[in-house]
Amino acid sequence: MILQIAIKEFYNNLLTARFSIGFIMCLFLIPFSLVVNLKDYREQLKGYEIERAKTEKSYQVRVYSALRPEIVRPPEPLSIFSKGISGNAENKFKIRLETWVSTADGYETGRENPLLMSLFSMDFCTILVFVLSLFALLFTYDACSGERESGTLKLVLSNPVHRWKVLIGKLIGVCLTLLPVIMFCYLLSALFVLLAPEVSFSAGEWLRVALLIPVSLVFFGLFILIGLLFSCCFRSSAASIVLCLFVWVISIFIIPNLANSLAKSLVATPSTEELRAGNVLLIREMGKKINDYSQSIIKQMKPDFFYWDGKGGEDGYMEFAGASRSTMDFRRQFNEFREPLRIEYAEKKGVGQKEYMDQLDAQVKLANRLALLSPTDVFRQVSNALCRTDYDTRHLLISESLQRYRDDFIGYLKGKKVFSSYEYFTRQPPGTFMDYDEIVRVRSGGQFNSAAEFIKWRKEHGGDRSPLNKVPIPGTAITDYPLLELTDMPTFECQSPSIPGVLRQSMGKIAGLIGVELVLFFLTFVCFVRYDVR
């Protein structure tokens, strides 16, 4: 009997204008959203390739002080399905001794035009949620009230059939109508992904997409029950549709936006400017220590600061060749003190940064928790988690993977004792270092016998260094030496939440949805049993 009713409902639904309009909407919007997202993904991939090429160059170094690994994360292919926060955070990181890992590094957003940040784009899950939840409501809002208005409900119930059977039959009928549409949308999207040459999903990724299906079924079930409940609560279908639609607007537009802005005003993030000011103080303190130390060893070692070929850059990069022995010795001793100190201060700066990050986390967590009031947002959070574009994945990347890699990298440098070695800043073998006097004698071809003579001559000739170009000394240009072989460098491994982990985390949310559904079903049942069919 139930089956009969269900099949009748199914046919009825199939023949309505709303079914054809809704189906055409899906047919038009789903491919469109996929095309849009594939295009965006392709753009991001282009940017990623360029960045990765640059990153590979960053490992072609001659000295350890130039070695600062750069990490570029490839764009997430699953973001085609659910974008999450993958669009608004940068995906390039540089491991430095001086700074603790954080997102505050640079402005790499993957989009060339910063103005485009203000344009929104939708993903597959958003479209699915918008169209199909509306669809679910439109099929159910008049299930009961509409039949009462047209007078058929009386006829149906005059048959020897229990009311609950009619209700369940209607429910199954609507589910039967929606199920093929949902499956059709997923199959269509899978087809698009399969046909797109630049995207190839692994088995695990397909599994994640497949897991989206049961989650979306649970989600749409909720909207079906909301529609059914209102339909059984009201005598006129006009009233029930109006209520359904208001619930829909509140759930999709109002609650998520309100939750975000409310969280912002409830959990104030410390200002970035204060953070910067705190860092400036620490940097000053460190600078003073470094300066004091260098003064003291300059007094002690009396280096002559004769440089020949050299280069320098950020985060302690320096590379020399052909400098005098005392200069090289000074540099070595200076680095031995300075680099560990910089690492120590990075930790100190990290404390403030960690606090800042924790506040950002707290804000997002609160926003997510507030947004749980809306079933749409529950679905969004679960689908983002499945598609690795949610906040947890990001958190794991920043505070676990990148941090561990930074520690590994520093451990690697320390293990090789590079801070106290000459290789940190020069590849010239220490045996070939020369004194200033000797360098001047050889280079000038005997024009000067000592450094003092040359310095005096140079002063008289306006700082001219050209006599030193007379006789070249081999091995005094930085390019004379080969690149470092970095076979034993630690490699970066990105952790992302595993599928069982995601499921365990999302279990509560899904269980909540199912719980609400049970309550709604019970209420619908009560209302329907007491429904006045006249």
Next chain:
Amino acid sequence: MLFHIILRELRSNILSLRMLLALVLALTVFGLGTLVFVANYKIDRKEIEHSSQQEIERMKAAAAESVSSLANWGFNQDFGPRSNSFISNSREDNLPVRFMYDSFKVDRFFVWPGRNPLSDSCQPLDWMFIVSIIISFSVLLLAYDTVSGEKEARTLALSLSNPVSRGLVLFGKYVSVILSTILVLVPGMALSLLIILSSGRIAITRGTLAETGLFLAAAILFVACITAFGILTSVLTHRANVSLVAALSLWLLFVVVVPNTALYWAQKLFPIERMENVMQRINMERENLEKGMPEGWRKNSASLVENYAKLENEFLASEMKVRRDWYNQMFSQYERTRLITALSPIAIFEYLCEAAVGGGYLRFRKNWLDMNSFQLQFLEFVKAADAKDPESPHAFSPNSWGISGKPVDFSDVLIFQEKAPSIQERFSHAGLYLLILFFYTTAAFALSFVLFVRYDVR
């Protein structure tokens, strides 16, 4: 007669459930949105004042050091939250609000760095949001069954049997929907203003009131447009539930589909040069300029400072030419994309609000132009300060040591002041969009008129 029809329709609207729900929802969101705005505004304001204060301190330090430092240090100019952004935030959370400049150039703009990168981009619940989502939705719910619903209830045939023209009936219905929407909108706005007044943190000036008036005008035009579409869906079919589906599809198209495809159109139809290319071009120009210098100029100490300054100025000019060109590409990409999104009246309404409050992209563009002319004045000022110093080599260029090393009195230093867009600027920004909105409204209404005249009331 028209008055009669309007009054009757209005009465039935006011007594309907949807009107009540719309009113409750709109009032709640107006209230909550404004409360959240007041709290967030305080936080944002504090942050921006902090950072502006620091920039002033840096400027003071530069002025105390030397003319050269003042000329060469880069400064940030931040454009903080507007006090009228409770009317419309105009996506300023996602638009660049920080410009970097020194006396030679304004060369970069950034989105506010204090934004939480972990949170989803959300729309603040400002008036514009409420009107473009809740009100437009309520309008469609009020309008979708004005004709098809009456036909189903069989009252349409009765009304039309009276000696009254069909056009007048349709117009009466049209006006009454707009009027009932205004009855929802105005109390909400009043509530919101009341909350702001009682919070005491934000002063409501005459300018704000004028902007409120402009917003109300834009909202009424927008509501008129959406109502015309709603009535169109109603006369399109003979059954109310089909009109409802049509109205909702139209709404989804306007609210979700068109605005959300903007990024796609931008990338697909108006691609711009990649940053790497631009940088490469800048570097190539640099190399060429360096080659063009006379042989051995670096060793000629007599004219070194002049030559160096000349080269640096040439570098600057060539780089700024490339950069300006690139920025213009960005602006035109963005503007053209906006024109495409003008397919949706909701996007148009957003741009109208932007003009009404003088925010969003209008503000960005104005600030960008003002900032560029300010930089020229700033350059003149620094040059004048340099000219006063007889010891300076007067070789004025970026990164040079040819500028005076004497300190400057900070009280003379020019500081940028943001100016709100004038009325003319606002109207010229809104002009095209207003025209498109008028076109949509008249087209939709004319079409529904034609269809209604031929409507079978049986």
